[in-house]
Amino acid sequence: MMGMRTRALIVLGLWVVALLALVPLAGRLDGVKTDRMVEYLPASAESTAAAELAATLPGGNTNLFVVAYFRPGGLTDADRAAAGRQFSALTAEFTPGIDPSAEPPTLARDGTTALYSLEVDESRGEPGEYLKDLRKIVADHPDGLAVRVTGPAALQADFEGSFDGVDTQLLLVTVVVVATLLLLTYRSPLLWLVPLISVAVADIASMAAVYGLVRAFDITVSDQSSAILTILAFGVGTDYALLLVARYREELHQHSAPGAAMLAAMRRAAPAIIASAATVTAGLLCLLVADMNSTAGLGPVGAAAIVGTLAVMLTFFPAVLVLCGRWVFWPRIPHLNAATAKRSGLWERVGRAISRRPAVASVVSVGVLAVLTFGLFGDTGSLAQTDRFVTAPESVTGQKLIGEHFPERGGLPLSILARNEFRAEVLRAVRSDPGIGFAEEGRSGPEYAELTAIPLDPPDSAGEYATIERLRDTLPKIGAGTLVGGASAMNLDVDTASARDDRTVLALVLLVVTAILGLLLRSIVAPIGLVLTVLLSFGSAFGASVFVFEHVFGFHGLEPSLMVMTFLFLVALGVDYNIFLMSRAREEASRHGTRAGMLRSLSVTGGVITSAGVVLAATFAVLMTLPLVAMVQVGFTVAFGVLLDTLLVRSVLVPALTVLVGDRIWWPSKPARPERDSADAEREPEPAPA
Numbered sequence: 243m244m245g246m247r248t249r250a251l252i253v254l255g256l257w258v259v260a261l262l263a264l265v266p267l268a269g270r271l272d273g274v275k276t277d278r279m280v281e282y283l284p285a286s287a288e289s290t291a292a293a294e295l296a297a298t299l300p301g302g303n304t305n306l307f308v309v310a311y312f313r314p315g316g317l318t319d320a321d322r323a324a325a326g327r328q329f330s331a332l333t334a335e336f337t338p339g340i341d342p343s344a345e346p347p348t349l350a351r352d353g354t355t356a357l358y359s360l361e362v363d364e365s366r367g368e369p370g371e372y373l374k375d376l377r378k379i380v381a382d383h384p385d386g387l388a389v390r391v392t393g394p395a396a397l398q399a400d401f402e403g404s405f406d407g408v409d410t411q412l413l414l415v416t417v418v419v420v421a422t423l424l425l426l427t428y429r430s431p432l433l434w435l436v437p438l439i440s441v442a443v444a445d446i447a448s449m450a451a452v453y454g455l456v457r458a459f460d461i462t463v464s465d466q467s468s469a470i471l472t473i474l475a476f477g478v479g480t481d482y483a484l485l486l487v488a489r490y491r492e493e494l495h496q497h498s499a500p501g502a503a504m505l506a507a508m509r510r511a512a513p514a515i516i517a518s519a520a521t522v523t524a525g526l527l528c529l530l531v532a533d534m535n536s537t538a539g540l541g542p543v544g545a546a547a548i549v550g551t552l553a554v555m556l557t558f559f560p561a562v563l564v565l566c567g568r569w570v571f572w573p574r575i576p577h578l579n580a581a582t583a584k585r586s587g588l589w590e591r592v593g594r595a596i597s598r599r600p601a602v603a604s605v606v607s608v609g610v611l612a613v614l615t616f617g618l619f620g621d622t623g624s625l626a627q628t629d630r631f632v633t634a635p636e637s638v639t640g641q642k643l644i645g646e647h648f649p650e651r652g653g654l655p656l657s658i659l660a661r662n663e664f665r666a667e668v669l670r671a672v673r674s675d676p677g678i679g680f681a682e683e684g685r686s687g688p689e690y691a692e693l694t695a696i697p698l699d700p701p702d703s704a705g706e707y708a709t710i711e712r713l714r715d716t717l718p719k720i721g722a723g724t725l726v727g728g729a730s731a732m733n734l735d736v737d738t739a740s741a742r743d744d745r746t747v748l749a750l751v752l753l754v755v756t757a758i759l760g761l762l763l764r765s766i767v768a769p770i771g772l773v774l775t776v777l778l779s780f781g782s783a784f785g786a787s788v789f790v791f792e793h794v795f796g797f798h799g800l801e802p803s804l805m806v807m808t809f810l811f812l813v814a815l816g817v818d819y820n821i822f823l824m825s826r827a828r829e830e831a832s833r834h835g836t837r838a839g840m841l842r843s844l845s846v847t848g849g850v851i852t853s854a855g856v857v858l859a860a861t862f863a864v865l866m867t868l869p870l871v872a873m874v875q876v877g878f879t880v881a882f883g884v885l886l887d888t889l890l891v892r893s894v895l896v897p898a899l900t901v902l903v904g905d906r907i908w909w910p911s912k913p914a915r916p917e918r919d920s921a922d923a924e925r926e927p928e929p930a931p932a
Contacts (some may be wrong), residue, residue, distance in 0.1 A: 292727025296657055306394050309332070310389070415864050444551040533739040614783070622791075660721045772896065777813070
């Protein structure tokens with residue numbers, strides 16, 4: 243019969259062969275990512291239809307840049323001459339055939355600022371590919387003259403450029419954080435390397451799987467979802483490693499061969515790990531119903547990360563541990579027949595305190611969580627395009643400069659598509675709108691003409707959105723088929739679609755997670771109770787985060803998809819840890835009763851699950867090192883929520899409620915006596931880590 247070491251060698255060999263194919267595929271993922279706002283939107287969005295229609299006009303789609311020249315005391319003749327020369331150089335380089343004298347600058351009434359508009363054909367490539375060259379041309383200017391390249395194309399290019407080098411930065415910081423936490427957890431110079439190498443393999447496998455999904459199903463993958471993929475692979479993979487190593491260490495005290503010990507550990511730990519992975523995967527796949535392509539794309543990306551990580555951590559990781567033998571635990575090597583791991587003194591004391599006053603523990607926990615939810619009632623809007631960056635790039639400072647010195651051009655240009663027979667009437671209606679400061683005719687084709695209108699209000703403000711909605715309501719009545727698009731219109735459509743996704747996805751995630759918990763725990767009461775605690779935990783984490791974003795970080799709004807993303811992660815991952823706790827509680831309850839079983843479960847799982855929660859929170863916190871407000875908000879909210887759930891909800895509230903409810907928590911079933919392997923049959927084991 244084939245020995246366990248031989249099996250481990252075969253598994254390891256298969257993974258080495260698989261990696262030869264997976265590494266090249268993972269490397270191709272960068273080539274299929276997109277951060278274009280128009281590709282985030284559903285096809286039904288009006289701004290999407292407007293962009294597609296504009297692409298059919300002569301010249302196709304164009305990318306609009308605005309070059310702003312500013313001197314506080316007023317522009318000099320030398321400034322104007324330098325600006326004219328630079329604009330001539332820009333048109334010669336980026337719009338050959340266009341006479342620069344036909345595009346005179348727009349001057350501010352106070353004489354401090356001049357604006358030049360440059361429309362570059364889309365065939366030139368993505369704006370980010372040549373924005374540096376464009377800025378290099380205007381870099382040489384008279385002292386005291388400020389030059390800013392801004393406009394919708396520059397804003398989008400700076401947004402996409404903020405992801406340059408992010409994958410490498412994120413990977414390095416994540417590796418350092420996870421390695422440090424593993425060293426602190428295991429206090430071994432060797433053991434930490436095994437899970438770290440394994441989660442790196444999981445990251446590669448997940449990226450290769452996502453690349454395959456893009457090719458097969460044309461899902462939308464952004465740099466944002468790619469970053470979350472890495473965080474999930476490292477965070478969740480390390481959690482699985484902590485849980486499996488805890489069981490494996492205990493079994494090494496009972497089995498002489500590492501292979502036999504691993505087999506016993508897998509029998510006990512794998513079902514809970516698989517169940518938790520299935521719950522998180524099912525929750526992620528709920529995102530497929532989202533209207534936003536970027537949100538819907540995150541579903542299969544995240545699911546691939548979880549499934550890929552699960553496959554690696556239940557095959558590659560155990561195989562490496564078996565081949566390393568006991569010495570990998572040095573200097574704390576678990577010896578045969580030595581005393582098994584005892585229950586954690588800290589968590590045993592916590593359990594005793596909860597058992598003495600479960601009602602008080604429940605009320606205090608709920609009270610703390612309820613106070614934190616107050617942040618939910620603040621009036622925080624969505625992030626404007628100019629507020630998406632942690633540090634404002636040139637395009638943002640330029641746009642704010644325009645808003646200050648050109649009150650009639652406070653917003654970003656709107657692209658209005660009207661049928662040729664209606665364009666004169668539509669243009670008159672646009673110019674008469676109280677929210678529009680400037681409007682003019684643009685390109686025209688056989689059927690449609692493009693009008694450009696600039697709102698008075700700042701980009702993505704409530705006033706600008708009201709203007710867009712008013713135009714969308716009135717213009718089709720004047721000219722059937724009229725569409726209102728543009729950068730701010732896209733953001734408005736993002737907000738609208740995200741609001742629908744919040745309602746749809748949140749309800750579906752709750753339904754799916756509750757159903758899965760019911761099947762796993764064979765109970766009705768326990769799943770409902772657990773989901774309610776996780777909901778309260780999410781509300782507290784989100785409310786506290788909103789308060790911190792507004793009053794500590796000084797952010798001017800929330801990422802539109804923040805609620806649906808953080809809800810998914812916190813509910814799925816919160817339930818994840820409850821599965822580990824409650825599955826052990828059910829096992830212990832069959833021997834000692836529900837009250838004692840829950841307290842024993844807390845005492846033996848407290849340490850390892852808390853370590854897992856800290857690791858997961860730390861990996862999500864790595865997102866806060868990125869230069870985008872959206873990533874900082876996701877990282878902070880999930881990290882804070884995981885810690886809150888791990889340290890308060892799972893450690894105090896759930897045990898207290900279980901003690902209060904008693905055996906009714908398992909209704910309508912009762913905890914069944916678990917099957918035990920031959921090694922267990924010879925002994926009544928000390929409760930071991932989950």
